[in-house]
Amino acid sequence: MKKFNASILVIDDQEDILFASKILLKKHFENIYTLNNPKNVVGLLSQNNIDVVLLDMNYRIGFDDGREGLYLLKEIKTLSPKTVVILMTAFGKVETAVEGLKAGAFDYVLKPWENEKLLSVVKQAVDKSRKEQKKSNNIEIVDDFFVGNSEVIKKAYSLADKVAKTDANVLILGENGTGKFVLSHHIHLQSERKNSPFIHVDLGSLNSNIFESELFGYAKGAFTDAKVDTPGRIEMAQNGTIFLDEIGNVPLHLQSKLLQIIQTKVVTRLGESKARPLNVRIITATNLNLKQEVTDKNFREDLYYRINTMEIVLPPLRSRIEDKIPLAQYLLQKMMTKYGRDEITFDEKALEQIANHAWNGNIRELENRIERAVILCENNYITVSDLDLEQITIYEESQDDIQLSAVEKTAIEKILLKNNNNISKTAEELGLSRGALYRRLEKYNIK
Structure with missing residues (x-):
């Protein structure tokens, strides 16, 4: 699995928290630093380019008001404005975390954390840090979404x-x-x-x-x-x-x-x-x-x-024919930045398939497929095989909704089988929420 080219710092006075977070994060990010003494944060930030800090809110035994965490947050934002801070707090201390959000933190996670939730928040924070770095280098940033011309x-x-x-x-x-x-x-x-x-x-x-x-x-x-x-x-x-x-x-x-x-x-x-x-x-x-x-x-x-x-x-992607290719190019640039890749392009057949695909999962499905392709492609171009879209192609406008429903049902059954009926993996691959997938399973009577 390719790691994100990013540096993450975890600050906590509990060694078991530092150990557990390092084991988890080092599988996904290039550089992981840990500190059990928050007083050393100044020296570490001055010597290293840190993208994201995971910051505990409390360090003194018997005190859980989060004052030290809020003070450190402000210090980190002053020392390194482009560094994105995620607060870590125990269940029931959400009010303090909200105060931290108002003071400039990006997000917070509850301890004990869910691994998938923590990784998702850290990845979003890395994206945020990259944008801050571009701003500081006077690189123009366009709005972080694609509107389109349709x-x-x-x-x-x-x-x-x-x-x-x-x-x-x-x-x-x-x-x-x-x-x-x-x-x-x-x-x-x-x-x-x-x-x-x-x-x-x-x-x-x-x-x-x-x-x-x-x-x-x-x-x-x-x-x-x-x-x-x-x-x-x-x-x-x-x-x-x-x-x-x-x-x-x-x-x-x-x-x-x-x-x-x-x-x-x-x-x-x-x-x-x-x-x-x-x-x-x-x-x-x-x-x-x-x-x-x-x-x-x-x-x-x-x-x-x-x-x-x-x-x-908001219209479905299938009714935005002229936006499919530009949107794919935009998402490709986004994923290249996310994974530290350069000079990747779509080959001609991949672009043709993107234009002709049904995209029942809409933009979320397109983004999922392109992210997968960026991770898998071995050369500097994305092929049809990298996109893995052979299971669905778009029908002509004259085809009715019954046919589209049949296509969707077939796709869901195929991907469910591929993932051994794992709902979470199937929903992610289809670009759907778990709730949306459950509704479709009920709609098509898929057992």
């Missing part, structure tokens, strides 16, 4: 730019992988709230048992593991934007509470009676037909009208 996508982004200047609630509709998260973040960055938090919540991945505590927060003692007062995701977005992805998956019995928060602009944590005022812009998204969900009594009509003051539809 009329359908230009219309969507034009509408987004207009609504961004307001505080209107926005509902983004579109299939999985069409770029709903990217569009929501773009709206945030074009708004007056751009310097305040942007909080993303994937409602489709939230178990109904933790939905309320995760979204609305909880007071100490509200349930068995509620050891300290903890703000919810909506509260973390104060003065900024909260993006509620897969809004159609909110259980019906919880929709009323969400509606109440939107209407009253206050939130009450579980186990509390205190109402906390909110100043939050709400953007939601779904791949479901919400109007039909309202008709079928699966989604509250009053909530539907509250969240879609402005509705923006």
